[in-house]
Amino acid sequence: MKRPLRFMLRLVLAALFVAPILLALAASFRDNSDMYRYAGSLSLWTFLPAEPGIDAYRRAFTLPLLQTQLFNTVLLGFVMATGTTVSSLLAGYALSRFRFRGRQALFLLMLFTLFIPVDVILPPLFFVVRDLGLIDSFWGLALPFIFSPIGVYLIRQAIEEVPRELDHAASLDGAGLWEVLRTAILPNIRGALIACWLMHFVFVWEWYLWPLTAMRSDDGQLAQVAIASLIDPLRSTDYALVFAAAILTILPAFVVFAILQRFLTSSQATTGGK
Amino acid sequence: MDTTIAIRPVRLKPRLPALLEGWGPALVFLAPALVMLCLFKLWLIAEAVYTSTGTFDPGGQRIGNAGLDNFGFALSDSRFQWGLWLSLFAAVAKVPVQLALGLAAALMLRANTGGNAVVRAMVISPMFFGLPVTTFIFAYMFDANVGAVNAILSGIGLPRVAWLSTEAPAQMLVLGLSIWRDVGVTMLVFLAGLSAIPPQIANAAKLDGAGPFALFFTITLPLLARSFQFAVVLATLASFQILVPVLMLTKGGPTGATDLASFQIYETAFSYFDLGTASAMSLALLFGLIVIIALELRWLAVKWTYE
Numbered sequence: 001m002k003r004p005l006r007f008m009l010r011l012v013l014a015a016l017f018v019a020p021i022l023l024a025l026a027a028s029f030r031d032n033s034d035m036y037r038y039a040g041s042l043s044l045w046t047f048l049p050a051e052p053g054i055d056a057y058r059r060a061f062t063l064p065l066l067q068t069q070l071f072n073t074v075l076l077g078f079v080m081a082t083g084t085t086v087s088s089l090l091a092g093y094a095l096s097r098f099r100f101r102g103r104q105a106l107f108l109l110m111l112f113t114l115f116i117p118v119d120v121i122l123p124p125l126f127f128v129v130r131d132l133g134l135i136d137s138f139w140g141l142a143l144p145f146i147f148s149p150i151g152v153y154l155i156r157q158a159i160e161e162v163p164r165e166l167d168h169a170a171s172l173d174g175a176g177l178w179e180v181l182r183t184a185i186l187p188n189i190r191g192a193l194i195a196c197w198l199m200h201f202v203f204v205w206e207w208y209l210w211p212l213t214a215m216r217s218d219d220g221q222l223a224q225v226a227i228a229s230l231i232d233p234l235r236s237t238d239y240a241l242v243f244a245a246a247i248l249t250i251l252p253a254f255v256v257f258a259i260l261q262r263f264l265t266s267s268q269a270t271t272g273g274k
Numbered sequence: 275m276d277t278t279i280a281i282r283p284v285r286l287k288p289r290l291p292a293l294l295e296g297w298g299p300a301l302v303f304l305a306p307a308l309v310m311l312c313l314f315k316l317w318l319i320a321e322a323v324y325t326s327t328g329t330f331d332p333g334g335q336r337i338g339n340a341g342l343d344n345f346g347f348a349l350s351d352s353r354f355q356w357g358l359w360l361s362l363f364a365a366v367a368k369v370p371v372q373l374a375l376g377l378a379a380a381l382m383l384r385a386n387t388g389g390n391a392v393v394r395a396m397v398i399s400p401m402f403f404g405l406p407v408t409t410f411i412f413a414y415m416f417d418a419n420v421g422a423v424n425a426i427l428s429g430i431g432l433p434r435v436a437w438l439s440t441e442a443p444a445q446m447l448v449l450g451l452s453i454w455r456d457v458g459v460t461m462l463v464f465l466a467g468l469s470a471i472p473p474q475i476a477n478a479a480k481l482d483g484a485g486p487f488a489l490f491f492t493i494t495l496p497l498l499a500r501s502f503q504f505a506v507v508l509a510t511l512a513s514f515q516i517l518v519p520v521l522m523l524t525k526g527g528p529t530g531a532t533d534l535a536s537f538q539i540y541e542t543a544f545s546y547f548d549l550g551t552a553s554a555m556s557l558a559l560l561f562g563l564i565v566i567i568a569l570e571l572r573w574l575a576v577k578w579t580y581e
Contacts, residue, residue, distance in 0.1 A: 001505040006382075010389065013379060016452070021399065023422055024411045039420040042429025048421055051433035053346030076321040091307035096299045099292035110307070113315040115567055119536045120559050123552040124322035128314065131321075132335070177299060206406030208518045213544065221461045228522050231413055234438075245463040246407045253402070 023047060028243035035240060039234060056244035066245055069223040069268040072138070074252045075221065079142050079202035087152030093181050095152070096148050096159040097167065107156070114149045118209055120167060126213055140214050141222075151196050158192030159185055194263045198256070205253050283461055289391045299572070306537075325553035330545045354555060357535035358562065365513040365566065366532065372453045372509045373502070376460025381494075384468045389443035394465070398458030405455070415554075441531035444524050448532055452516045460505045467501025470496070470580065476481060480513045504572035514563050535559045 017215045027035065032048040038045035060066060095107050118125065125144060126135070132139030167184040174184060186193075204222075218226065227245045231237050294300065301308070326345065329338045348354050379397055383390040400408050416423050416437040424434040437443045471494065479493050516534045520526060526533040526541070536559065544554035 009382060010393050011323045014381065014393045017399055017458075018395045019289070020411050020415055020454075021403065024414060024438065026406075027414060028426055035420055037420070042425045048431075082476065087306035087310065090303040092301045094303035097292060098294040098303075100295070100300045106304075110311060110535040115511065115564055116315065116318070116560065117511060117515045117563070119320060119557050120539070120563065122540060123535075123549065123556055124325060125314070127325055127334075127549065127553075128318050128321050132313075143310070144314040147314065152307060168581050177294065177303075186358045202402060202404075207404075208406045209521070209540075212521075224404060227410070231410060231522065236415075237413070238388065238417065238418070239417070239420065241507055243411055243414070246410055248409060250403060253404075257402070266284055 019067075024243045025247065026058055026185060027239050029053060030240050032238060032240060033089055038238065056240035058247070059241050060107075060245040062164055063241075063245060064217050065111075065221075065226065066248070068219055068221060069221050069226045072159055072220060072250070073222045073249065075222065076138070076142060076207075077201045077204040077253070077256075079138075080101055080145060080204050081197045083142065083146040084148040084151045084200045085155075085197045086157045088148060088196060089148060089193065091152050091161050092155035093185060095156050097164075097180075097185075104262055110147075110149050110152050112149075113147075122209060122236050125210075129214055136220065137218050138220060141211055144177055144210070151200065154199075155189065155192055158189040162188045194260055198260050198264070201256060202253050203248060281517050311528055321559050322553045325549055326557055328550045330547070330549040334547065336495050340550055341508065347557065347559060348551050348555045353530075353533065354535065354538055355493060356535055357538045358559070360533060361514065361535045361559065361562070362566075364452075364516060365510050367449055368448065368453055368511045368513040369506060372457055372460050373505055375453070375457050376505060377464050377498075379457065379461040380464035380468060381490075384465060391512050394461070397461055398440045400455045401458055405520075408455055409451065409522050411521065412447065412454075413523055416447055438523055439528050441528055448516055448519045448524065454510065456512050459508060461510065463501050463505040464498065467498045471497050499574070499576045503576060506570050506574060510567055510570060511563075514559075520578065539556060 026048050027039075027053040031051070031053060032043075034050050040046075051258055080232070090111075095103060096105075129135055129140045129144060133142070134143065162185055166188070167180045170180045170184040205224060207222060207229065208225055211225045215221050215225075223245070227242060227249065230242050325336075327340055327342070328336045328344075329340045331337050345537050373551065383394050383397075401413070415421050418424060418434065418438070421437070423437070428434050435443050437447050462547040475497070476489060476493055479489055484492065514536065517534065519539065520534055520537045522533045526537045535555065539552055539555045539559065542548050543553060
């Protein structure tokens with residue numbers, strides 16, 4: 001292939017994925033009269049605000065519960081990320097380093113639960129959480145997903161890569177099981193731990209079905225679910241407000257991701273058999 | 275196909291023994307994961323089976339046993355049959371398109387250049403916005419009045435489309451959103467598979483005079499078989515998770531065009547409060563999903579390894 005053609009293909013590919021996102025970003029700086037006047041017919045102002053302004057952001061801040069709901073999303077992110085990472089670390093350690101009957105079967109059973117998507121199993125999940133008395137509560141949202149097959153898989157694989165000589169050396173020096181985990185394993189799987197934490201943190205912004213089902217009070221609702229109720233496909237939606245609120249909602253995820261992503265690869269240097 | 279590529283390394287040292295034998299102390303470490311696994315996966319299935327055999331009053335109290343009647347009722351209902359067909363159709367439409375696009379993107383971007391890294395990041399960027407926000411974006415782009423897509427269509431002289439209130443466009447919208455979001459995952463799977471192919475194989479084939487097409491069909495594609503299997507299973511699983519845009523935008527319509535089995539399950543449980551039937555429908559759909567994935571794992575099984 002010729003070079004300009006290759007370049008064009010990459011440009012088209014990139015635009016296909018980024019243009020919709022930029023379009024939404026631009027929409028958040030419009031006001032409604034601008035949008036409903038220009039956006040429906042083709043001109044430069046289909047895509048860009050004719051009179052850019054931050055009015056939509058101002059209105060998003062005055063949405064009565066958005067700040068509480070945004071706090072709920074972020075708090076849930078921290079709880080889910082920390083909970084899944086800790087439970088996956090302990091389980092991954094046991095599954096990699098201990099020998100017990102049914103170990104492989106247990107690991108496979110855990111992976112198998114990946115094939116139970118929440119879309120399919122929503123009603124029974126609701127009944128289980130209702131029986132536990134956790135509907136309309138923060139823990140009712142969080143607990144069902146604290147066990148993560150992907151987390152267990154990721155961390156078990158990372159621990160498998162740590163040379164067994166390291167934990168045996170620690171063990172010969174008299175370290176107990178927790179001490180081995182802390183001194184021999186943990187420092188060598190920092191990258192996987194951060195990847196696991198970050199993945200499950202960002203993953204909370206994917207949530208829609210479960211909070212919609214299990215949280216009926218507006219105070220406890222997640223921001224993205226509350227914003228979705230502003231969209232009414234059959235009437236004229238206030239898209240500027242939707243996107244201003246949505247951008248405020250995903251901002252915390254981006255900030256945390258930007259802070260942590262440079263740790264993702266840095267710990268690899270300390271791994272390896274010495 | 276049996277392809278062994280390098281000699282298995284000789285193990286010089288005996289394998290070290292495990293730190294610990296037996297269940298007792300292992301349980302301490304496994305406890306958090308095990309408790310959650312039992313409560314929210316195993317009990318979940320047991321609850322689904324138990325609820326599916328009952329009849330309930332609208333308040334959710336069990337008032338009698340129904341045996342397998344709920345399954346009979348759900349499976350003989352022509353609306354649910356249509357929903358199951360639609361779910362199957364979603365998988366059949368999504369998987370090949372997503373695989374083709376993901377593979378094309380991976381092949382195009384496989385070289386590790388700075389420009390490629392940027393384009394790769396852009397292809398996976400929809401994943402960072404979360405399903406609800408990407409659904410908002412599609413709702414806006416395809417809005418009948420102020421959407422950019424209709425603006426472009428009318429700008430180049432084509433008729434505007436009522437995306438959410440016409441049948442085929444509504445289906446395309448839901449599927450297109452799902453594919454757009456997930457192509458990045460498929461691309462990453464294929465990129466990993468491509469980087470695992472030892473370069474000497476391609477070099478040997480080139481020395482033997484293979485052109486780019488022969489190289490692709492006889493070397494690259496067969497050696498991607500394992501990535502292929504993984505990507506197919508992931509895409510199938512994702513094709514059963516397209517309820518969000520349906521719930522948010524189309525509500526199963528227009529005239530049943532997006533009346534997916536999962537949407538009917540949601541409605542049966544939370545609008546009609548028919549818990550027994552909803553659980554039976556959940557189990558039927560879950561069974562269908564697991565059968566499809568088992569078949570895929572079997573048909574696409576790979577018997578060789580690099581060593």
